[in-house]
Amino acid sequence: MASEAELEIDDEAAVDEDVALExxxxxxxxxxxxxxxxxxxxxxxxxxxxxxxxxxxxxxxxxxxxxxxxxxxxxxxxxxxxxxxxxxPPPVAAEPQPEAIPLTVLFEDAHLIVVDKPAGMAAHPGPGTESGTLVNALLHHCGASLSGIGGVARPGIVHRLDKDTSGVMVAAKTDAAHQGLSALFATHDIERVYIALTRGAPHPARGTIEGAIARSTHDRKKMALVKTGGRHAVTHYVVEAAFGPAAKPLAARVACRLETGRTHQIRVHLASKGAPCLGDPTYGSGPPAEPVRRAMAEAGLARQALHAAVLGFVHPVTGEALRFESALPPDMATLQAQLETL
Incomplete structure (x- = not known):
């Protein structure tokens, strides 16, 4: 299953080119x-x-x-x-620089590295985010082994999470690993499970959301479901817990398994079911109930409540089956605990 990416490499490159050509x-x-x-x-x-x-x-x-x-x-x-x-101003140099940023490493060998990315860290440098990214940290951590793998601007990156989405990511350290991982994402042979805390709960409690996604014609930084054109997107979801009145939940914990990995796929699809991620500044479409707002404030949630909890794949070089899990980070864990009291 491809990455929620949450932004796919080619989509994001199209955005970056606008700045590079100006x-x-x-x-x-x-x-x-x-x-x-x-x-x-x-x-x-x-x-x-x-x-x-x-x-x-x-x-x-x-x-x-x-x-x-x-x-x-x-x-x-x-x-x-x-x-x-x-x-x-003149464009910033395309080549990112190493930075001594701490990383939570879940796995590393000569070919690839798996990390637990915190919310607030961009995957790679871009306009307005020239430093402090995962790429900057990887360049320092991995040294010369990462240089140029997959391109100068995004060395090692084969998929992404949004800056404010936390969770498991894999990066390549060799050309062979980069090509192999890219092929796995292209054929959806990656297990990806995300946990979202949502406003209300999608109905039914288990299902599949399908809908083509394209860049919004009103705001090019925002994605939207479209009837024609766009890229086919499929998200399988299950409500693992609902919070508040059973007849009309105020919030829910939803596990999303991706069949495709389009830009902002989970966020767009959940919003289309009337259950956007809590704290989502782009697709939130209205405030949650007052008890939920209070819980969000007490938890200190300052971003969309979305976490890449599971990443599983076959090692592209050694053939070993790998699977990694990441527990909810403190802000989402605290929020869930608060919601459980509703």
């Missing part, structure tokens, strides 16, 4: 009155198609876009006529 230096965009219609970030994105709207928002947040000499304060503000100056 110009740098000073650019001037003149807006006449008839051009200044709508949000300033959206209007400017139409005038500079080589730059994504998200990148323009980031430049505004950094104070790098001014109008007639005054910094733009809000990307969502209405566009006004005038001369807009873009101060675009």
């Amino acid at each position: 110009p740098f230096g000073v650019r001037i965009v003149a807006l006449a009155a008839e051009d200044a219609v709508g949000r300033v970030d959206k209007v400017l994105a139409t005038r500079l198609p080589e730059m994504s709207r998200g990148r323009i928002q980031a430049l505004i947040a950094e104070g790098r876009i001014t109008r007639d000499g005054a910094a733009i304060a809000d990307a969502s503000a209405r566009a006004l006529p005038g001369d807009y100056r873009f101060d675009i």
